[in-house]
Amino acid sequence: MYSPADAETDVLARWDEANAFAVEPTTDPDEPTYSIVIPPPNVTAALHLGHALNNTLQDVLTRYHRMRGDRTLWMPGTDHAGIATQTVVEKRLLSQGIKRLDMGREAFVEKTQEWKDEYETVILEQLKALGASCDYDRTRFTMDDVCATAVRHAFFTLFQDGLIYRGKRLVNWDPVTRTALADDEVEMEEVEGHMWYLRYPLADGSGHVVVATTRPETMLGDTGVAVNPNDPQADAVRGKEVLLPIVGRTIPIVEDDYVVMADPEGEAKARIASGFLKVTPAHDPNDWDIGLRHDLEVINVMGPDGGITDKYGWTDVSDEARQFVGMSREDARTAIVAWFEANGLLEKVIDYSHSVGHSYRSHVPIEPWLSDQWYVAVTDDRLRGSALRAQAADQAGEVPEGVTPPGDTPGDGALRFMPPRYARSYHSWHENIRDWCISRQLWWGHQIPVWNRTVSVADASPEITAALDGAGVDQARPVESSWVSAGAAHLVRLVTEDEIEESVCVPPASSLGRLERADTSMDEPQLVAALEADGYVRDPDVLDTWFSSGLWPMSTMGWPWPEDFPETVGLLDSFNPTSLLTTAREIITLWVSRMVMFNRYFMDGQLPFQDVFIHAMIQDGHGQKMSKSLGNGVDPRDIIHTHGADAMRFSLAQMTTDTQDLRMPVDTICPHTGEAFTPEFIITAAGHTVAAPIQQSPAGDGRTMVSLYGVATGQVEPTDDQPLARNTSAKFDVGRNFANKVWNATRFALGSIEADAPAEPVAVADTAFVDRWILSRLAETTATIDNALGEYHFNVYADTLYHFVWNDFCDNYLEAIKPTVRDTPEQQVVLGTVLDAILRLMHPVCPFVTEALWPAVSAARIGTIAGVDLPESPLVVNATWPSIDGAVIDSSAAETFDRAHNLATEIRRLRAQREVKPKQRITIHVDDQVGGLISDAGGMVETLAGVGTVASANEELPQVSSAIAFEGSQVIVSDLVDEVDVGAEAERLDKAIADLEGQIKNLEGRLSNEGYVNNAKPELVQESRDQLVAKQADLEVAQAARAALD
RNA sequence: GGGCGUUUAGCUCAGUUGGCUAGAGCAUCUCGUUUACACCGAGAGGGUCGGGGGUUCAAGUCCCUCAACGCCCA
Structure with missing residues (x-):
């Protein structure tokens, strides 16, 4: 049995030791790169299942592109989440009887910082436990020095360019x-x-x-x-x-x-x-x-x-x-x-x-x-217009009236949404956009870098009077003052008929030092000191969290002054624009739009990312959004604990389709027995279906537990006798079973490889039939997966992989080679090769189990196969993606396999109906045509169907036998049982006959329809005719066998 | 009020340009402990594709309409 916990600990240590996710920027503009910046999770709480989904998808792509040989960066980090974090910290303090206003701004920010440190640690550990292959040495935080510089520089630039203003407005x-x-x-x-x-x-x-x-x-x-x-x-x-x-x-x-x-x-x-x-x-x-x-x-x-x-x-x-x-x-x-x-x-x-x-x-x-609030004039053509011009023309159509149409600016028309329908949401949101209120009356965040003072109209300087000439109340105007000469930017506005507000925005020290300015006598602290000496007071407000998040793809890469932070040098050139943003749809307006506007504004039109993938929302079994207050959430840490990280990742990827939100029935885990069960549900006053606060143990012994809903609403408290029951979902069993299957299949396969490596690469044509077939399937599977991941069809990737590994490789290939593999070195080469390729193909979605198996598989592999390129690598995380020559695809092997497999299935069905023991070898009597197929399939039919002897139908037939109709031939099966059960046999054949008659009627109906014969594609009509002939032949065989019984 | 999405087996979902008897996993039933795996294997049953109408030789797929559910915007 695969034990995820042991494997995950070991694998994480090996990745860490090898520094496997680290990447440096490239100076070669032709080198392919791939980059994602993580949507920074809020430091308010631990990651939930939605994060697990989003980060799984990002990691699948990151690992895939890394293996493809792209220079790949996944940039991690967290968001200070101003209002959200301040709210939770205040609540926690209040529960200790401490009020924010009593402790003062500085002390409060310090407390919040402690909270942030605590949750940042939790979040980063969760990301690692999930297997997220971020370059953790580059971890950023929206309020660290690098990001703070970007925020101040961006604010200053927008202020100076007239895109930030202050006004008295009705706010929310x-x-x-x-x-x-x-x-x-x-x-x-x-x-x-x-x-x-x-x-x-x-x-x-x-x-x-x-x-x-x-x-x-x-x-x-x-x-x-x-x-x-x-x-x-x-x-x-x-x-x-x-x-x-x-x-x-x-x-x-x-x-x-x-x-x-x-x-x-x-x-x-x-x-x-x-x-x-x-x-x-x-x-x-x-x-x-x-x-x-x-x-x-x-x-x-x-x-x-x-x-x-x-x-x-x-x-x-x-x-x-x-x-x-x-x-x-x-x-x-x-x-x-x-x-x-x-x-x-x-x-x-x-x-x-x-x-x-x-x-x-x-x-x-x-x-x-x-x-009075600060605003960004996002309605300006330089921002809103730029966001609209970014859209791919085939997704969004024309820009609205009044917006400058797209031109030659880099990034114009290059932004794509997936699924494409979200391009329209983005588009229509920008049509009706209003200016963005960015000031927040909070303490936790980037404090606005503006110093204000009020003067009376009578006392105003001549420059100010001149600047305000013709301006009404609340209209801000730039003014040329000594502050401007010293490098700051200066706005004035009438707040009333006779009062003027002056606002001076000071750039960050690093920008001030680089500015061309008339008066270089003051550095930033001196400039601030001078302002304050002159009666200016710094604006107490902080910026909307999304202002710093909006700069994230730039700020994490060192913008605007990478040389000040040496570890960031070169990142912008190599990795911005990033390749992809994955996010939930609710973030399109809050975040996606702002990143597009900012990145384009500050980086000469360049987009922050090429593609935006909008993923599904995770709902509970009743179609309700998972939330803390409903107690219907599933904690990713619990799933990693009970099912393993790979299981969670695989299941989430498999559920990710273009259209559907994910509905995930939530079960309760009984804390007494560890058993998962469907809880008793109640309907709340608001109409939500939730787990009743107190649940009975499924053991039926009267023991009870409290539900997450009960605790979240404060209706019940967990006690020793009545503990808290955690949630889980049976949806993750698929992933757990899959990881286990691969684990066991590999153990078995490794035990079968023991020969010396052949001196030369094995030619596919020289291998056995099943070997040619599995290699062909491997080549097809690889191509399908490449297409699927290129189009963000994560469920196709997961399903294709699952089917190939479980059905093709385990059920058919491994079973078919059991009698031959130990004596066939070439087959051992194929087995090792396919196994190695499976680990590679599976690695992006199941990184732990594949990495855990990798050393053993690498060590056991012998020889190579011509056309299948799988170079050695110490870790699968850094191994190359399988490269398989198209010539390996063998359609005739595929066809023979399908026919042989059908024959085996018919025989197995008969065996099951007659309840023949698996060990019992049976005998079949076949004509030349079926005999040829069995021979072509190289023993596969015999092995899969438990056939001991294949005899010719021309020989004398045994008394005790059953007949199967297959491709118009009669296959006589004997040595099933000692006596024929005439009744059962008749029933079986009657059913087969009825089935065939139905199909024949269907085909005859179609072919007697002139419209079909005249209008349908000729090859389709021919196909129907061939089928009719085949079914009729089968019917005759079945009828003859049935008649023989009477 | 406007827009988007969903409705396919008991459950969760696939189903590309219309074209084989509509598929998968789980659940159910039968058989099986054959030394990779019972988190397994073999087999079986189960769907008038939300309702109605239309286009077409042919509709789960395209069009119209109604209904239910969900999300976004006002």
Whole structure:
């Protein structure tokens, strides 16, 4: 039995000792290279099964290309994952009673660093355990010095080029983590809520209007009511004002065709509309736009925690409104609705389900909130346009209007998605893109390298006044100042009518030293000191994690100054663009797009990667995404422990098809007995099917255990009597069995090779029939695998390999050669050769078992075969991929094999039906035609079917026998049993006859159809005719045998 | 609301340009412990390819339509 744990430990040590994954850049531009940068896992937690899948696919390709002789780099690393990591660290500290704000920024970052170190170690160990053949000496982290330099240089360059700006905007605010989020970090969720219809009295006392809202609490910040100008209701209120209840604010009624008119017969929205829309520019993005169009006031009534407050711009708080200040947004909603009801201003309430943006981190509803944030102008043609121009024309078509079409820039039209349909997702996302908010109100991350100060318009210098000439509030302008002479970049903008914000971006020291600048008197620390002496304060915010991830294919290779980090010199030239990015589809916008924009912008149009492979999502047996909170995940470490890394890898690769998400029924492992069983499922309130918190042991002895779901939701705690049950999945058994099969087949084969090596390479033509056949199958298999991997058809690779090894090699070849191999040196050469090639072909997906077997196979091999090139290598990881001459493919051997195998199967079926003991040798009586086939097959039929004697049908036939129809000949089988069971025999033949008659009827029907005979391809028609003849012959044989029984 | 994907054996999935009696693994049933492997071998049973309509000599495959499930975008 193959023991993965022992083999894996040993093999890892050998790879490590040989430094087997290390690679140096090449200076030869013609040398083929292959490179992948790992999608850096977040340092928030250990790797899950999705990572195992993604990294398996990358490793399969990496190992394949390494063996093909490409200079191959797989660059590993991890991501600091700003908001995600900060959230988990804060949670952990809070459980110890420590608050982030109490400990201060520096101490908190230090704590987070400790967490990062811990999980980075776990992750890298997991990658190694998985067999990932990364060049670990090059491991990067998105916040290490190399990456930090890249981030600062990129930020500075974009800032200087006018592609980064600061503005006061409505952002997606997460009130729990208290930071802004980018648009694509917001997840829409359907929420069962209400639509409230509120009466707003007209200021002139002439009645009221009814506004419909899902968010009554924001009414405190209303600064207008809007109506559609085409709405008949508009005439009555044109030019009027409304007296805002509670607040007492007088606000205008404006006309805007954004407003949906009420229409009971219309679309869903019109049916619930009242025709009047309350406008809250500070708390709704659409209202913000309406406010801009009608010059409405912006009144912010909420704080960063989402609660009602007068601290952020709300100045006209009335006595009546005072009671709501300090409430949470949820409480305020209830209280305000109650107020309207109590005052007779609540018209009605209806149930209403609508989608609400939620934070992808904290999962609470997003609050549109007004604040100053930094943006990358990704809508600029230099970024968005470049991302669109990168797309292969046959995948995405034309660029949208307003975008410069592709030209001669390197990288234009070279980006390909696989499966191709994702090219369209990428394309349409860029059509509707908005500027990218990159500032995050966090402590863990790259702090924004900008120093700000505010000056009054009156005190502004002449350059600033000149720069701002004609600029409105919130419009940033570059300014030529002494800071610019000293190497920094300088932006100014009006934050209000009379206040100016100055922002100075300082490049990293290494860039500053290389810049051409008028004033070289200050280095970077001095420049910063000078700024701070002048009243500038560094922006406390950090950058969105994806800003540094977006630079990953460059930063890991030493960009922008590789010479400062000697180990990175040459990497960009050799390995960027990388060959492939594999990732899940949810990352296309967050990450793929940004890497394309950045790499192209900073590297003269060059792509970060040529191909993007989007892999499947792993779901549980009920089609639900695996997640911690549902407790339906499978830990890769558990699978490596129970099945082995190769088993996990093989199974995952085999499940990777173009179209399907992977559905993986999850079983529970009983901690008492170690047995895997299907747990009892319950359905949660949210409609998820999950393992019940407490499960009974399948042993049926009343012992119990708690499920991962139970623990994740805090419903149960594991105890000694009732321990936690881990998950597994029977899906991995295939891989485990396969590794075991190879292990045992190799042990057997090695014991059969003992001859001295023939002096000359063996010529294929001189070998036995089965040898020619298996070599032919080897050549075909290799070609199929090459095609499959070239097209990222991982399941085809795995299935082809499995079929070749298990069926062709083990079931047929090894069985067929058993009687001859020990006395046939040439056959031993073939056996050793095929075995060696199998280990190579299998290595990319099952690196451990192949490496573990490699020394023994290498040592046992004798001789070589002409046309099959398998040079020796101390390790299979660095061995060459099999190179097999096309002439080895022998189609006549393949055909003879198929016929002989069919004959053996017919005989075996008969044996099984008559329950003949395996040891029993039988006798068959055949005509010349079948005799010829048996002779051509060189003993294979006899061996596989347990035939002791092949006699001629012309000789006298035994009394006790059975007949088989085969290719129109009668094969008489005897020595099966002592007596013929006439009933069983008749039943068998009747079934065969019925079967043949069905087929004949089918063929006759087809051939009597004129349309078929006239229209189908002639060779197809001829084939049908031949088949008909053959089946009819078989039928006659079977009928004759049946008649003989009566 | 727009887009994409899926629906094939009890389960998990293959099925390239339409063309042999629709395949595999697991599960089930029968037989077998033949010194590589019971994580095994030999054999068997099991599918009107989600429903309906159409094109065609021929449809799992192409077109239309309906339904269910999943994902993305608004």
